[in-house]
Amino acid sequence: MKARVHVMLKDGVLDPQGAAVKHALGALGFAGVNDVRQGKVIELDLAEGTTEAQVGEMCEKLLANMVIESYRIDFL
Amino acid sequence: MKARVHVMLKDGVLDPQGAAVKHALGALGFAGVNDVRQGKVIELDLAEGTTEAQVGEMCEKLLANMVIESYRIDFL
Numbered sequence: 001m002k003a004r005v006h007v008m009l010k011d012g013v014l015d016p017q018g019a020a021v022k023h024a025l026g027a028l029g030f031a032g033v034n035d036v037r038q039g040k041v042i043e044l045d046l047a048e049g050t051t052e053a054q055v056g057e058m059c060e061k062l063l064a065n066m067v068i069e070s071y072r073i074d075f076l
Numbered sequence: 077m078k079a080r081v082h083v084m085l086k087d088g089v090l091d092p093q094g095a096a097v098k099h100a101l102g103a104l105g106f107a108g109v110n111d112v113r114q115g116k117v118i119e120l121d122l123a124e125g126t127t128e129a130q131v132g133e134m135c136e137k138l139l140a141n142m143v144i145e146s147y148r149i150d151f152l
Contacts, residue, residue: 006117021118024138030130032123041082041117042097047108054106062100 001046002076003055007064008039039069077122078152079131083140084115115145 009015015037022036042063044055052073059071085091091113098112118139120131128149135147 008117008119018118021138025134028134028137030134032126033120034123035121037119039117039119041084041115042094043084043113043115044109045111047110050108058101058104058106061104062097 003044004074005042006072079120080150081118082148
């Protein structure tokens, strides 16, 4: 089974990578880009029967820094 | 309007970040993690009327390295 985890900076946390991408898109001539936020996506190939709670524990222990990041789990 | 772009390394391209995450999950005692691939997710807040072709151009010019990465665009 596969799971996809999105890890994004929480709202209100400064995102310098996103700001850099926004600036670079403007410099390349792309108009109408109001905001950019960049995060991580982690695709996990897991043994059958792994629960969402177990994946949540992986996120909280390793994948996300819960002080500044939030995560979302999708099973595929 | 919002668009979400996923940028992942192409199959067959070595993913050291994913390998490091897999190793670390094993070291933390999580069994049953067969494979991990890590990529980027970019959330764009765009002016109304921006087309998928325009977002594709952003990906090919800036967001993805087309030699080793592939991208997927989802409008939210």
